[in-house]
Amino acid sequence: MSQPKIAVVCQEGLPLDAFLDGLSESALVDAQVSLVGVTHEAVSSSAMFNGRPLAFGMIDDVDFSDADLVVVLESSLVVEASAAKLKAASCPVLGFERDLESLGPQSFEVAGVGSAKVIGLQQPAVLALKSLLSDSQLEGVDVTAFYPVSLFGKAGVNELAAQTARLLNVQPLEHQLFETQMPFNYFPLSAMDQMAELEAHTARELSAAFDTDDVHVKAFQMPVFHGQGLAVSVIMTDEVDLDALVETFESNPVVDYRASNKQLSNYEVVQQPGKLMVGDLRKSAVDPHRLDLWLGFDENQFAIGQTLISVAELLLKHYL
Structure with missing residues (x-):
């Protein structure tokens, strides 16, 4: 697989750590990752991926036009506030159903890797x-x-x-x-x-x-x-x-x-x-x-570091 471009809407914390750890151990280890924050507090932080520092960009300054996949690791309230920007993305948007409700997600368990634009996973407990x-x-x-x-x-x-x-x-x-x-x-x-x-x-x-x-x-x-x-x-x-x-x-x-x-x-x-x-x-x-x-x-290591990463691999193989 070529180097896919993955934009991650998130904040510093355990979900992002689990995602980056899972990514580094997957077939997407060479992916170009960009971090997108929704708040000024998020944008002021950073993270490490494969020994390289990743800075956050503000969602207002991002149009996702270069992204092959947008991954959302934010709550439903945050996603709802940025719904217009995320809906305008030309690539698939992946996250958890409960967090993506304002975007009208299709369940991955039902839609699979078909033509769905916004794909939601069941929450970790399920x-x-x-x-x-x-x-x-x-x-x-x-x-x-x-x-x-x-x-x-x-x-x-x-x-x-x-x-x-x-x-x-x-x-x-x-x-x-x-x-x-x-x-x-x-x-x-x-x-x-x-x-x-x-x-x-x-x-x-x-x-x-x-x-x-x-x-x-x-x-x-x-x-x-x-x-x-x-x-x-x-x-x-x-x-x-x-x-x-x-x-x-x-x-x-x-x-x-x-x-x-x-x-x-x-x-x-x-x-x-x-x-x-x-x-x-x-x-x-x-x-x-x-x-x-x-x-x-x-919940982060299992649902994000493993399950979400596996689905991301399937989506990128299908769309790229």
Whole structure:
């Protein structure tokens, strides 16, 4: 593949780090990457790719005319503010469905690498569960999702760090992003106005992914910087065969199956970048079709550093 030109709409932080790390280990290692910021704070930062510094350009000064692919790693509010500029891009735009809603994305799982202009991936929680149970037919899905503050980008990470430091130094807290104390605390994300739709959006994506209307989702904000956890209960069409599932998990290079439940912590998850940590596997004693499990993963390394990079490779092979 020739040197494709990839414009990345982003800010400094974990998603960009995961993207650049994944890119450097892929067939796109020689790509010409340009970083595009939406805020003046973003433009004042920089990043490293293959030993070279990358500076940010302001989105108002970019027309994407030279780009072969635009990758969006920003929130839906930021994307909506720059929708006109992104819609005018002559090349494909790739990101996550939830973030690209204002652009009218087509799902990659449906559109593939066809003629779609704006292509959206399912969010990390759905990608992870679908990857784990891709060979299973499900009648129902019940998920309790535990989200890190990186869900809110760099601002969320910075506020958790700042609040923790102030608490440890017995100083009064300052609230900018979160409406309450974030360290040593947790709360339902539905209580936050800007995240009230997250549960419904996740349920819709899970419903589409597993072709079932019986989907229930609860989402909680946790005081961790990154690493996502899912407590999952599914109803399978066929009776649960635990031995066969364990064999499937252990043969999957992406899955880190833990027979012992003692290491299913967020700390362990972020030490296994790109892996899906699975454990607490149980078959219901009442319903032979019900399976319960715990699924943990680094949302940036898995969904961006691996899945999004793989899709970017497919798109560029198709369009170039």
